Amino acid sequence: MNTLAKLHADIDQRVDCIRAEYPDWLCRSGCEGCCHRLAEIPQLTAAEWDLLREGLSQLPEASQHSIRQNVIALTEQQSRPIVCPMLNQESGTCRVYLYRPTACRTYGFYVQRDKGLYCNDIEAQVASSALDNVVWGNQDAIDQRLKSTGETRELTAWFSGWKISVGNDSLYPNCLDTPVSR
Numbered sequence: 555m556n557t558l559a560k561l562h563a564d565i566d567q568r569v570d571c572i573r574a575e576y577p578d579w580l581c582r583s584g585c586e587g588c589c590h591r592l593a594e595i596p597q598l599t600a601a602e603w604d605l606l607r608e609g610l611s612q613l614p615e616a617s618q619h620s621i622r623q624n625v626i627a628l629t630e631q632q633s634r635p636i637v638c639p640m641l642n643q644e645s646g647t648c649r650v651y652l653y654r655p656t657a658c659r660t661y662g663f664y665v666q667r668d669k670g671l672y673c674n675d676i677e678a679q680v681a682s683s684a685l686d687n688v689v690w691g692n693q694d695a696i697d698q699r700l701k702s703t704g705e706t707r708e709l710t711a712w713f714s715g716w717k718i719s720v721g722n723d724s725l726y727p728n729c730l731d732t733p734v735s736r
């Protein structure tokens with residue numbers, strides 16, 4: 555298992571623990587609010603980009619074109635927040651769910667020393683004391699481990715050298731357009 559895969563496995567373990575204790579956790583299929591309001595263009599390491607690129611190559615050509623158009627639009631957009639270019643806005647699904655970046659996996663379950671929680675909806679539950687006993691993941695530690703997975707660039711920069719894969723039969727048809735559920 556490579557470094558990124560091990561990191562993702564550890565994140566999954568923490569997420570599973572939280573879910574087991576809180577079966578009604580807010581992050582679930584159909585809740586894609588965070589994908590609609592990213593504060594900035596995501597930063598990805600080289601290993602995260604390799605993984606994402608693998609997911610992109612499994613997509614039908616039309617979906618790849620749609621994502622490319624979204625990314626081009628993003629490079630010209632000045633306003634914030636932004637909508638993730640990989641989100642299928644019609645269905646509210648992530649087109650690259652199994653291949654998504656690390657931040658998508660931790661959002662909702664991890665806290666950062668300087669920034670606290672990311673999701674306002676979850677923050678509201680914390681304020682109402684509904685999540686008092688949660689053992690949150692440590693986002694600072696995740697960021698530290700991510701540093702060893704290669705150079706970091708903005709998503710749009712990685713995409714600048716990306717070529718659409720033509721005629722690729724998906725090896726993982728069930729992974730595509732998966733409801734967002736962290």
Ligand code: SF4
Pocket residue numbers: 580581582585586587588589661662673674675676734736
């Ligand atoms: S972090 Fe979870 S609860 Fe918050 S918007 Fe995202 S999926 Fe929904």
Ligand code: SF4
Pocket residue numbers: 588589638639640641642647648649650651654655658734
């Ligand atoms: S889960 Fe998918 S759609 Fe949502 S922000 Fe991550 S890559 Fe984008």
